[in-house]
Amino acid sequence: MRNISKSFAGVSALKNVDFSVRGGEIHALLGANGAGKSTLMKILSGAYESDEGSIEIGDASFKFVSPADSKRAGIHCVYQEVDTSLVPHLTVSENIFLDRLATSKAGAWLRWGGLHEEAQAVLKRIGLTLSPRELVRDLTLSEKQLVLVARLLAENAKFVILDEPTAPLSLEEADKLFGIMTGLKDAGIGVIFISHRLPEVFRICDRITVMRDGEHVLTEDKSKIDASGVVRAMLGRSFEEEFPKLDAKIGEPVLKVEGLEAGRRVRGVNLEVKRGEIVAIVGLVGAGKTELSRVLFGADSSERGTVSVGGKPVNLRTPSDAVQAGIALVPEERRKEGILVRESVLHNLSLPLLKTISKLGFLSGRSERAYAAEQIEGLGIKTSSVSLQTAFLSGGNQQKVAIGKWMGTEADVYLFDEPTKGVDVGAKSDIFRIIGKLAQQGKGIVYLTCEFAEALGLADRILVMCDGAIVKTFNRGEATQEDLLYYASAGREELA
Amino acid sequence: MKNRLLPFTFKYGALIFIGFVILFFSLRNEYFFTYNNITDILRSISIVTFVAIGVTISLTVDGFDLSVGSTVSLSTVITATMMVWYEMPLVVVLVVPLAVGAIVGLLNALLIVKIRIPDLLATLAVMYIVNGIHKTYTKGYSIYSNMPLSDGTTAPGVMSKEFLWIGQGKLFGVPFPVILMLLAVIAAHIFFKYTRWGRQMIMTGGNEEAARLSGLKVKRVRTLAYVASGVFAAIGGILFASRIGSGQIDAGAPMLMESVAAVFVGYSVFAAGRPNIIGTFFGAVLMGVLVNGLTMMNVQYYTNDIIKGAVLVLALAVTFIHLNRRKSG
Amino acid sequence: MKNRLLPFTFKYGALIFIGFVILFFSLRNEYFFTYNNITDILRSISIVTFVAIGVTISLTVDGFDLSVGSTVSLSTVITATMMVWYEMPLVVVLVVPLAVGAIVGLLNALLIVKIRIPDLLATLAVMYIVNGIHKTYTKGYSIYSNMPLSDGTTAPGVMSKEFLWIGQGKLFGVPFPVILMLLAVIAAHIFFKYTRWGRQMIMTGGNEEAARLSGLKVKRVRTLAYVASGVFAAIGGILFASRIGSGQIDAGAPMLMESVAAVFVGYSVFAAGRPNIIGTFFGAVLMGVLVNGLTMMNVQYYTNDIIKGAVLVLALAVTFIHLNRRKSG
Amino acid sequence: GKKENNNAGSSSPAAESPSASASAPASNDSEQNAELDALKGKRIALVMRFNTGTFSAQYVDGVKKQVAKFGGEVTVLASENDLAKMAANLDSAVNQKFDGILIDHGDAAALTNGLNKAKEAGIPIVAFDSGLQSFEGITNLAQNDQQLAEFTLEKLAEEAGGKGNIVKVWVAGFPPMESRQISYKAFTEKYTDIKEIASFGDASNPQLDTQNKMEAVLKQYPKKGDITAVWAAWDEFAKGAANAIKQAGRDEIKVYGIDLSDEDLKMIQDPTSPWVASAAVDPTSIGTVQVRFLYQKFHGDTTDPVVQLEPVFVHRDALPKDKIITTAELSQYVEGWGSSDLGNTDYLKELEAAVGAK
Ligand SMILES: Nc1ncnc2c1ncn2[C@@H]1O[C@H](COP(=O)(O)OP(=O)(O)OP(=O)(O)O)[C@@H](O)[C@H]1O
Ligand SMILES: Nc1ncnc2c1ncn2[C@@H]1O[C@H](COP(=O)(O)OP(=O)(O)OP(=O)(O)O)[C@@H](O)[C@H]1O
Ligand SMILES: [Mg+2]
Numbered sequence A: 001m002r003n004i005s006k007s008f009a010g011v012s013a014l015k016n017v018d019f020s021v022r023g024g025e026i027h028a029l030l031g032a033n034g035a036g037k038s039t040l041m042k043i044l045s046g047a048y049e050s051d052e053g054s055i056e057i058g059d060a061s062f063k064f065v066s067p068a069d070s071k072r073a074g075i076h077c078v079y080q081e082v083d084t085s086l087v088p089h090l091t092v093s094e095n096i097f098l099d100r101l102a103t104s105k106a107g108a109w110l111r112w113g114g115l116h117e118e119a120q121a122v123l124k125r126i127g128l129t130l131s132p133r134e135l136v137r138d139l140t141l142s143e144k145q146l147v148l149v150a151r152l153l154a155e156n157a158k159f160v161i162l163d164e165p166t167a168p169l170s171l172e173e174a175d176k177l178f179g180i181m182t183g184l185k186d187a188g189i190g191v192i193f194i195s196h197r198l199p200e201v202f203r204i205c206d207r208i209t210v211m212r213d214g215e216h217v218l219t220e221d222k223s224k225i226d227a228s229g230v231v232r233a234m235l236g237r238s239f240e241e242e243f244p245k246l247d248a249k250i251g252e253p254v255l256k257v258e259g260l261e262a263g264r265r266v267r268g269v270n271l272e273v274k275r276g277e278i279v280a281i282v283g284l285v286g287a288g289k290t291e292l293s294r295v296l297f298g299a300d301s302s303e304r305g306t307v308s309v310g311g312k313p314v315n316l317r318t319p320s321d322a323v324q325a326g327i328a329l330v331p332e333e334r335r336k337e338g339i340l341v342r343e344s345v346l347h348n349l350s351l352p353l354l355k356t357i358s359k360l361g362f363l364s365g366r367s368e369r370a371y372a373a374e375q376i377e378g379l380g381i382k383t384s385s386v387s388l389q390t391a392f393l394s395g396g397n398q399q400k401v402a403i404g405k406w407m408g409t410e411a412d413v414y415l416f417d418e419p420t421k422g423v424d425v426g427a428k429s430d431i432f433r434i435i436g437k438l439a440q441q442g443k444g445i446v447y448l449t450c451e452f453a454e455a456l457g458l459a460d461r462i463l464v465m466c467d468g469a470i471v472k473t474f475n476r477g478e479a480t481q482e483d484l485l486y487y488a489s490a491g492r493e494e495l496a
Numbered sequence B, C: 001m002k003n004r005l006l007p008f009t010f011k012y013g014a015l016i017f018i019g020f021v022i023l024f025f026s027l028r029n030e031y032f033f034t035y036n037n038i039t040d041i042l043r044s045i046s047i048v049t050f051v052a053i054g055v056t057i058s059l060t061v062d063g064f065d066l067s068v069g070s071t072v073s074l075s076t077v078i079t080a081t082m083m084v085w086y087e088m089p090l091v092v093v094l095v096v097p098l099a100v101g102a103i104v105g106l107l108n109a110l111l112i113v114k115i116r117i118p119d120l121l122a123t124l125a126v127m128y129i130v131n132g133i134h135k136t137y138t139k140g141y142s143i144y145s146n147m148p149l150s151d152g153t154t155a156p157g158v159m160s161k162e163f164l165w166i167g168q169g170k171l172f173g174v175p176f177p178v179i180l181m182l183l184a185v186i187a188a189h190i191f192f193k194y195t196r197w198g199r200q201m202i203m204t205g206g207n208e209e210a211a212r213l214s215g216l217k218v219k220r221v222r223t224l225a226y227v228a229s230g231v232f233a234a235i236g237g238i239l240f241a242s243r244i245g246s247g248q249i250d251a252g253a254p255m256l257m258e259s260v261a262a263v264f265v266g267y268s269v270f271a272a273g274r275p276n277i278i279g280t281f282f283g284a285v286l287m288g289v290l291v292n293g294l295t296m297m298n299v300q301y302y303t304n305d306i307i308k309g310a311v312l313v314l315a316l317a318v319t320f321i322h323l324n325r326r327k328s329g
Numbered sequence D: 001g002k003k004e005n006n007n008a009g010s011s012s013p014a015a016e017s018p019s020a021s022a023s024a025p026a027s028n029d030s031e032q033n034a035e036l037d038a039l040k041g042k043r044i045a046l047v048m049r050f051n052t053g054t055f056s057a058q059y060v061d062g063v064k065k066q067v068a069k070f071g072g073e074v075t076v077l078a079s080e081n082d083l084a085k086m087a088a089n090l091d092s093a094v095n096q097k098f099d100g101i102l103i104d105h106g107d108a109a110a111l112t113n114g115l116n117k118a119k120e121a122g123i124p125i126v127a128f129d130s131g132l133q134s135f136e137g138i139t140n141l142a143q144n145d146q147q148l149a150e151f152t153l154e155k156l157a158e159e160a161g162g163k164g165n166i167v168k169v170w171v172a173g174f175p176p177m178e179s180r181q182i183s184y185k186a187f188t189e190k191y192t193d194i195k196e197i198a199s200f201g202d203a204s205n206p207q208l209d210t211q212n213k214m215e216a217v218l219k220q221y222p223k224k225g226d227i228t229a230v231w232a233a234w235d236e237f238a239k240g241a242a243n244a245i246k247q248a249g250r251d252e253i254k255v256y257g258i259d260l261s262d263e264d265l266k267m268i269q270d271p272t273s274p275w276v277a278s279a280a281v282d283p284t285s286i287g288t289v290q291v292r293f294l295y296q297k298f299h300g301d302t303t304d305p306v307v308q309l310e311p312v313f314v315h316r317d318a319l320p321k322d323k324i325i326t327t328a329e330l331s332q333y334v335e336g337w338g339s340s341d342l343g344n345t346d347y348l349k350e351l352e353a354a355v356g357a358k
């Protein structure tokens, strides 16, 4: 790929990026969130059209305008957003052979028996024990991810792209995936692998390309670079700078959770958060963090357990109960749950405050705007006007809006679920700064994340969650990434 | 972005379009743009506008209410029977149909919000039920003053003068239904623009889950929206009875499509791309102007629909071509 | 999960329900469960079923087609005029309305897929246009054999015998439209279950983005779905003309709601929760059985609607209470 | 012909014997009683095309009352103006082996199949306004639509002095409407000084739509005398037109309508209403007469294939000024209305008396 440029709504995401892969190698594509990795790969796979630049395979030059074009050229991709590539109410078989069904290669008729058999064979290769007749909507996230990997195997690819495939996988499953990748490599296929887990990157890949802020930074053989070099290239600065931890006075307990149970994903959670304290809950994807945060916010119902805020037990049946009790949640799925993308920044920021800024039911436009201006200023939200649709903000700024709307509610407890997901580096440290400030104001912070480094840098205490239960507690400075990973994967696996 | 004219035509395209239509008719017929004719047009759209305000409200919380037409029918015969069969005082005559409209709205809300049947399915079923009820209630007869009853006697009551004034009278030279309609449009606009509840409805419709996670009681908000939709349809039914002086069976059947058409044209006004009260009002105006103007031009009645549909397509195309260009550009 | 009965009643609830309804009527009226009556019921739903198959197809790609009713009207008058005005041979009589149905579908697709007007808005506008066209074409007159023309002469043609046989004849003692309907249901079911194109439509409706990313030409698939919807509506129109032996104005108007109701009841069959052909067929059967059975029970005709609506609510509630419990459970 | 005698043999075997001839006086009492008893308890289906509006409600009422008087029972099969549904309803009526079938506003092409089935099953049929003259064995009641239109149009011309501007409210697509249009066409040719200045009509929303459009026309012709009269081909249209004119205070314009129900009669009696005249056949007596002919068929009589129901012209001048009357009382003021003894026979009177006595 040569000179690839792409911008969204006037904001440039890729600037003159060059990138090349050889057949028979595993090439890691690294970069901070928002660096443009996925965008580059979507251009390669035809999901997006590039504004400028060209793609060459061998001597031929291509311009892919649709996914079908790039598939024809032998390029197949597992996208980062798993749900965008699966049809939930179709069977596993069909999802595996979606590409084949979508093109005219196969005949007009569908032979279900044959299809299921073939699917069964592919599933076996990746070691997934699943009925091919099952509907995809009933699968877990990791199973869905593996179904997508199975889809790759079902095709005759020359190049495959795996965009953060290991994120939802357990270590065992990831290992199996690496086996498959090696197999592909040996068959002469070029594999592009995107991941945020550096150890696995170094274990499996041959070459590494690093991107930063939409630009190509370096491409090196694995042997010529080490982890800290990669991180420096990714961030453009050293590692510690990323977590500006502010000092805060730790006071009396503000949130107390005892024996909380909800379904399979929250099992007997006990938790205490003090004023001014940042408690991180870490765990692998699928550990149940999101579910815990939703239960604590009344968004999902719990079966057992008590929650008290500021010493008073609260009954959380709906999110509005939680808000009343002084709990705020910044949810994981920003664009779906955190903000209303079609509404203006102004309306988003004032949403939880409608009662406070209205008299007799009538909204005070002045106090609404004043409040919004305050948050935009205080959080450094970059927007051309308060009435801009939030859809046109960058991810980090959207996340700031999702946080900013809770600033005026005087909540005592803030729950942050993966607030840095898909957020660029600058915004990330802004968000850490905001969280630190909240702690300084005496709020209790619960920070749920699967990025262990963040937890280590930010938290006063770290709780490790595995399979719906808190399995280990560390105080600040007690733990290393390896420790966290060890407990997060149930202490069963050794770190590579 | 290159062409400065585009955003302008985009935002005001639909209004300019309506302006052109009015200009066209005014030039074609000297009597079109007269005070009396304009107020007549406004009066002719008053009923549809009320129903359309209700549809706008339910669409705002992202729910389609197919039952409004049947609610108009029910409310119009209830209003008439209150006077003709039961000789009730004016207050009762007005309150009962409103209450019934609210009950229909509650039924919709029960099915949609509580049992979680998708909105189109639930309101379709309610549409059948309400239609059946209004016919069963009157045994298929229209209701009019001193109508003969099945036992051979005549009904004791008449459609009262005060009641008929609501639909037929004038205040300061303006037809009273027009005043009512303008008040309702302004009130609904203020409701959505300047009140907490209105904003809550908009936000709920924008993304229910996000609104819920912001602490809104979304179920209550949606329930209220369906009730409001039912009440506005009931007002439409009352006006209907008062305007024609009797309670006709199935009177509301055409109201569903007409009000939906007005609301949809309204999507284009100010390029909102979504339900909005001012847009709905102008949508109703456009439809009313077309009917009136085409009648004056003595166009064959059967071509009216083609013109209506073409106008709808034009108005929608203007908005959505731009809206999508902006999104993907 | 605790109660083993629940998933069963859930999955077959709607079918059991239909069974009970049939049983009930059979016990109440000796003439209900007779060969003649059952085939008559099937014949009475054949037209609606064709239209409903079209609606199912467009809903499968996640698009609502409000224009099917007007397409039925247009196709029925075109069919009749082909014979009565132009004395065309049978092939032409059948092909022209089908082509016109396809064109209406293309128009819908143009507005929805190309100009990206939301489906409900676009098809509403097209509904008006097609309604206007069919009335303008016939100048509002119904079409019948040797009808008088406006120039004082009578039309040369008659509705031909072979054509009428399509809607009124019998094959092996089974009404021909019933055979056609069953063939269409089976074919459509096979299409969706066993052909690549059918799966492509389901894929597109299930997750358009995923379908696009796997290289599917989703625009073409959606266009085809709207065309199919138009063609099935046109078949409905042809059958209509053949069944009643004339081309009635506005014949299709009630078809929209009836077919939509059938499709929606179909959501409940096998607890699919989504449009599916077999469900649609049983939905149409339920509606047909209710209408037939209720008339036999001598229920006041105006209460029919209440019962229809209530049955719809019941059928839907069974499915959606469970569906949502499962989702959130 | 003789073939009309293929009556409901199953329910009255006596009809086969020559002694059961209707015209002959009964030879002995017991035989006559048996004959009357056979006529009791009939199950009758009324298959209707239209079923909304006061006119059709009154018609249904007429049928039901008369059948009740004869000791029978009626089932109404309504079709919501959908001919396919009507055909299905007719089939269903045959399947249910009703003793007799009444048809309202049918259509020959649509019903042929069902009617043949009914004939095979030996079910007697009497139709109203359905154009089934070509069908052997069916008695057709016809209200003379062309004559209805003529009555009102002639009166209009007379009161307008043979000249003026008129508004026509009419819509095609319904057989009665199309028949009325024939008279209208003849009328325009006859009175060349009468000019049609506007024409509209919408059957889906007849009253309000007419009211709104009439208002537009009134604004277009704002001077008194611009419009002489409105001819509405259907009373639902007339109501809307009358409302618009009355509310605009243009009392010089007169409205002429067709089809008369109680509701319309009240409006015509109102001296401030512009609606002055209508023509109709009494809907209740249509029902009554239709039932009588069906019972004649039960009895085995030969009935005429076509029975013309003479329309009646009702003008405000003929109505009392001092009190409000209903169509039931109209016969006292308008000759030929409602009093129709058409189709009545001695044995039917006896039957009525016998049932009433119980
Ligand atoms: N469809 C889109 N519309 C607007 N902006 C977009 C779109 N897709 C990506 N972006 C923006 O482009 C930039 C690059 O995003 P991209 O998804 O390629 O990052 P990434 O390197 O894959 O990050 P991550 O590690 O989080 O997956 C981000 O700022 C993102 O917000
Ligand atoms: N909508 C869903 N459908 C099916 N499975 C789901 C769904 N949401 C979550 N899961 C599964 O439930 C388990 C716990 O999910 P949860 O989101 O609570 O985990 P988490 O620790 O927050 O993970 P993440 O890092 O993805 O937020 C995971 O295995 C996930 O795949
Ligand atoms: Mg990415």
Ligand SMILES: [Mg+2]
Pocket (backbone or CB within 6 Å): A289, A290, A291, A332, A417, A418
């Ligand atoms: Mg999570």
